[in-house]
Amino acid sequence: MPGQKAPEETRREQILTAAHTVASRHGIDGLTVRAVASRAKLSHGLVLFHFKRKDELVTALLDRVLETTFLLTVSEQVLELPDARDRFVAAIRQEMDRLSQEPRRMRLFFEYWALGSRHSRVRTKVSTALSSYRAAFRTFAEDVLRTDASRFSDVTPEGLAAIAVSLIYGCAVQAMIDPAGFDISAYRASAQGVLGHSGTRATKRGPRVLAAAIPA
Amino acid sequence: MPGQKAPEETRREQILTAAHTVASRHGIDGLTVRAVASRAKLSHGLVLFHFKRKDELVTALLDRVLETTFLLTVSEQVLELPDARDRFVAAIRQEMDRLSQEPRRMRLFFEYWALGSRHSRVRTKVSTALSSYRAAFRTFAEDVLRTDASRFSDVTPEGLAAIAVSLIYGCAVQAMIDPAGFDISAYRASAQGVLGHSGTRATKRGPRVLAAAIPA
DNA sequence: TTGTCTATTGACCAATTGTTCAATGTATGT
DNA sequence: ACATACATTGAACAATTGGTCAATAGACAA
Structure with a gap:
């Protein structure tokens, strides 16, 4: 009936x-x-x-998975950070937190990613989604390189954006499979250390705003 | 019969x-x-x-997949590099090249990784494999931090090793899904730039040996 | 030879899958 | 009221799956 x-x-x-x-x-x-x-x-x-x-x-x-997974939305507090490196690092940390808290979506993405090697339609979609996600970070990366060309030699905006993506997804991959053994906070701190903080001159202001923008 | x-x-x-x-x-x-x-x-x-x-x-x-995927074998030429950062970067580059050339194994690993969220036995195996892989890089990371503590503040050996893993797997993930659009060489150069070369004093020796050790 | 053990085969089973389709209900227009 | 269009259902089908099992062939010992 x-x-x-x-x-x-x-x-x-x-x-x-x-x-x-x-x-x-x-x-x-x-x-x-x-x-x-x-x-x-x-x-x-x-x-x-x-x-x-x-x-x-x-x-x-x-389509639905990609839309919600690769949407980079940076909070206003992050955008208002004066230092380019701080903005970059804050955006990365924000995404690390977001994706680490959505393990199911992350897993689903990687299943599609693996599927992409055999289904060309899937591959195309995943590929373009990753590209646009990288592009979102390239804006931040360009600012970093513009104000900090000395520290990062041979680093291109596109390359730095790709590294940001790697740091984010690598964190999720390692954290999800071993939530107990993987020290996320140490990872975040190390990522920030490698990319460099805003330096001594902004120590008093930057980190505090950062901590407020990214709830632990 | x-x-x-x-x-x-x-x-x-x-x-x-x-x-x-x-x-x-x-x-x-x-x-x-x-x-x-x-x-x-x-x-x-x-x-x-x-x-x-x-x-x-x-x-x-x-078991078989993990054994062959997470076996970090650094060439002697890499181990002989005088600068700790050069060794670290060279090991990372070597692994990036290796895994990028074995896309099928890489894909298989991620399928198992995704499977791990539902099968505890799989999860345990993948988790310990990732841990030991990280541990292999921690040796290099410790050397880097020992000789270069000033540049990397708040960076722990374990955290730096995890970042190495992220850079390697992130490269493979992005390169495999879009071999044409993803610029691997730019990525490698950027990764090296972020982690820092050996500096001006070793420019004459380090990079050349590096280029010999890691065929493009 | 005879016998015992086990590796090997293929038939068979129950469950699940994607897909098709006739039947039937609901809505809408005339 | 009538008809047309279509959303909805569930039965049915063929294919594939993991798993069981009796029959059989090979190896080896007595």
């Missing part, structure tokens, strides 16, 4: 959110049409009515 | 190598008992005779 109808886009959204929860909990392997349908309290036939192939559902979910 | 026998350990090895090739090509999803058996030219029943459960096969393969 077919149930009630629902507006077009609502159903797709409903199915996608169900797919997101399922994939978050059981991985892409566990993302079956029936599991999604059950989660959304729909028949599995209906899921395949709105997404003609399972592949389409998987790809649509990828 | 049952075929010929084979020495005990030979069969397990044979099956494991077959499993490795299958998983390398088609991922852990594609690692089916029948696919492995077919690859090893055996019956699928025999695979389950030597590995009572599929889980056991997957875990045994993980």
